[in-house]
Amino acid sequence: MFRTTFKLLFVLTLLTATVSAVHALTVGGPHATMGFKCADCHKTDAPQAGPTNEACLACHESYEKLAQKTKPKKINPADKESHANPHESHMGPINCTDCHRTHKPSELVCGQCHTFDFVPK
């Protein structure tokens, strides 16, 4: 009797661990309240890696359109860095997920080398 209860507890613990590992990947950031399914971004119900740019751009059009929206408002001709646009730079069309993270806080990849005041959601 004791052993069965013990085994049952063990199985339950394993189950809970598995369930919470899946739930740990909650959708945060700007899409948090939109009721998205995993496949809305990942194109699969069992994702192994981050979404492709194509998947994000299915809803967000193109890098060109995004660059229009995030054009710098004030440009100081003496300061080359004031031209900085997160969606149009010498880095090229890099992965959206290099900055926009969803399951953890977003982070500006440019920050490895520059200090800009724009922050990705």
Ligand code: HEC
């Ligand atoms: C709004 C879009 C979006 C939705 C919806 C979404 N994800 Fe993600 N997911 C991402 C992004 C962005 C990354 C890349 C994160 C990174 O590279 O740091 C990612 C990465 C992942 C990864 C790769 C491992 C990791 O942690 O980087 C897995 C696995 C994953 N997601 C599972 C899921 C599951 C399961 C769901 C549904 C519950 C889900 N995702 C829903 C955007 C999304």
Ligand code: HEC
């Ligand atoms: C199924 C459609 C869909 C997909 C796929 C999707 N998004 Fe979105 N996203 C939206 C909608 C709708 C909004 C809210 C309206 C808006 O701001 O465009 C939004 C908002 C955002 C915002 C905030 C915009 C703002 O003005 O505050 C960012 C950043 C963003 N998405 C990035 C991404 C990235 C990166 C991916 C891929 C990992 C992605 N989205 C995938 C539909 C989508």
Ligand code: HEC
């Ligand atoms: C180098 C980091 C970086 C990458 C890569 C990046 N973004 Fe962004 N994104 C940002 C930052 C920073 C902002 C906020 C800009 C601001 O506040 O002026 C932003 C804003 C946005 C917005 C809101 C635009 C608006 O003002 O209406 C959307 C939507 C978005 N990104 C989607 C994407 C998608 C989709 C991709 C990939 C095709 C992508 N981003 C790649 C950094 C990045």
Ligand code: HEC
């Ligand atoms: C690995 C380091 C590194 C990263 C990451 C990086 N940069 Fe740069 N960036 C440089 C260097 C080096 C220069 C040249 C500096 C100079 O000309 O004095 C530069 C120059 C620039 C300039 C001024 C000249 C030009 O090409 O317009 C801008 C604007 C700029 N970067 C924007 C960005 C943006 C936006 C990102 C992120 C999407 C980014 N950088 C990511 C290293 C980096």
